[in-house]
Amino acid sequence: MSFFVIANWKGIQNASVMENIYEYNHKKNVKYIVAPNYFAISKLSNLKNISLCAQNFTQNTLTGSISIELLKQFNVKHCLCNHADHYQSNYNPKSMIKACDENDIIPIIFVRDIYEAEKLSNLSKSGIIVYEPHEYIGKKDAPGANIIADKVMQIRKITNKPICYGGSLNESNYQQFIGFLDGLCFGRLSREKIFNQIIQNINQDIEKTIEV
């Protein structure tokens, strides 16, 4: 199985993200899933080194909407579901995950705790789970490796889907988590110039794990 590197740009598009993305060095055992803003999706839809991910979609085609059919036309393969930011709108995670499934879009399902993992992680045939505790979004540091490992172990009992971690990943903390996860989901760090270096480090770490 590949190790997933997920990048959520949110509503931001700075020079670094656009420069960096062409450099993501494709490796056999590492898969890059990038969730850019809607404008960038059309620009990036022909890139071969990444898998495109939508940040959201609407379940209608009303004025101002972005439907899942539209996203598929631009080669979108994934969609973030139940991200903490979705909580601000009238959002129904179960229906969004099911809509992804029906449209062959792989949902990236965010769960903040075991209760959400139980509720959401097995609604779709495919999918990637991101354990992301809300209190660790936009902070200086993530929880300790033992705390994350313990939660991941509990989620693995609930689902066979790959499990990633997201929330306050930074240059100094992400490497300690690689060994017990199936991927990492980056917010702020994915929009920094240094993210290319982070990607190279992850590639090397994964290569080493496979050699062992």
Ligand SMILES: O=C(CO)[C@H](O)COP(=O)(O)O
């Ligand atoms: O989108 C995110 C990545 O999982 C999330 O909101 C965390 O953002 P960050 O704390 O800036 O990494």
